[in-house]
Amino acid sequence: MKKLVKHSTESVLKVSNLTKDFSGIRAVDRVSFELSSGSITAVIGPNGAGKTTLYNLLSGNLVPTSGSVKLEGKEIIGLTPDRIVRAGIGRSFQITSVFPDLSVEQNVRVAVISRQRKQFDFWHSLKSDRSVNQAVSEILNLVGIETLAKNSVSLLSHGDRSLVEIALVLALKPRLILLDEPTAGMSREEAQRIVQSIEHLQQSTDCTFLITEHDLEVVFNLAESIIVMHQGKIIAQGNDREISNSSEVRRVYLGAS
Ligand SMILES: Nc1ncnc2c1ncn2[C@@H]1O[C@H](COP(=O)(O)OP(=O)(O)O)[C@@H](O)[C@H]1O
Ligand SMILES: [Mg+2]
The missing domain is CATH 3.40.50.300 (P-loop containing nucleotide triphosphate hydrolases)
Known part of the structure; x- marks a missing residue:
């Protein structure tokens, strides 16, 4: 190939x-x-x-x-x-660990935030920070799981879950x-x-x-x-x-x- x-x-x-x-x-x-x-x-x-x-x-x-x-x-x-x-x-x-009860998007968000080391008002910033939102949607698009954003990780297929794990690694900007x-x-x-x-x-x-x-x-x-x-x-x-x-x-x- x-x-x-x-x-x-x-x-x-x-x-x-x-x-x-x-x-x-x-x-x-x-x-x-x-x-x-x-x-x-x-x-x-x-x-x-x-x-x-x-x-x-x-x-x-x-x-x-x-x-x-x-x-x-x-x-x-x-x-x-x-x-x-x-x-x-x-x-x-x-x-990084996957939180099975959170959605795909929430998991990526947590990883992005922990990378950015935002200490202040953690849960508030989950909703409001635009740079976080941007990073999250960029990562979801890169990995090709944007259509799964709202799905709970626990309900994903094995393959989709593996893609989420890759997304979490990307959030670390390696x-x-x-x-x-x-x-x-x-x-x-x-x-x-x-x-x-x-x-x-x-x-x-x-x-x-x-x-x-x-x-x-x-x-x-x-x-x-x-x-x-x-x-x-x-x-x-x-x-x-x-x-x-x-x-x-x-x-x-x-x-x-
Ligand atoms: N913590 C450990 N203590 C003792 N021996 C180990 C340990 N981890 C791996 N080994 C041994 O080291 C060798 C290589 O193992 P590993 O790295 O797991 O190989 P692979 O991932 O290629 O299957 C094996 O002989 C294994 O038994
Ligand atoms: Mg091995």
Whole structure:
């Protein structure tokens, strides 16, 4: 599939020799990669490869044993998860939570307000602040969920709910968005909507995306660059053709050692 590549060669994230040991297990083993501005990169690999641990290191939920992570040239290792969000890395879970009984619009509003750190008259400002209203409708439009604005989140389909989570990440105004299996458990049609929405976001914002995903069809459609992890290490990196032609990747996915 043809991809619209609009990103520059400027690097947003530079990960160098990132390593995380748990007792007896090296979950992430000297991982190095760079993400260019505006790109979509997928991290794939079998269960236990180290994908979630890598995400936890990038978001500050885990402290690495060694290594460096620079966001736009600034070291973020050692920062708390909250500081990392403010530095510009948004993650699709653990950072923001969805309030199931509020509407889609109210959820996005709460996220926008918490980002703007409005302390005064919180509930009043929910209704009246024009800059908040503008940001909320912009985000709903960007993600393509404006028609769902008044719906309660608890009544949404799995796919729509995933789009709301992406909207909440956007409310943090991130430079880099980490999405962990955004299409997990979805039908092919739902997954396709998420893919289209992420592609639309790539084209209409200057965000960079790092996505884990086990559905290889989604990965090959969406990502310009694919990182394959196995036993904590990066075993291959490249475009869809390079990855599907890699004998090492095939061996890992066929389960042979
Ligand atoms: N908190 C932890 N304590 C000990 N071992 C862990 C912990 N988290 C992950 N691991 C181990 O690290 C390895 C990588 O796990 P994980 O990052 O969850 O992989 P993936 O997300 O690719 O399935 C696995 O062997 C897993 O058992
Ligand atoms: Mg995982």
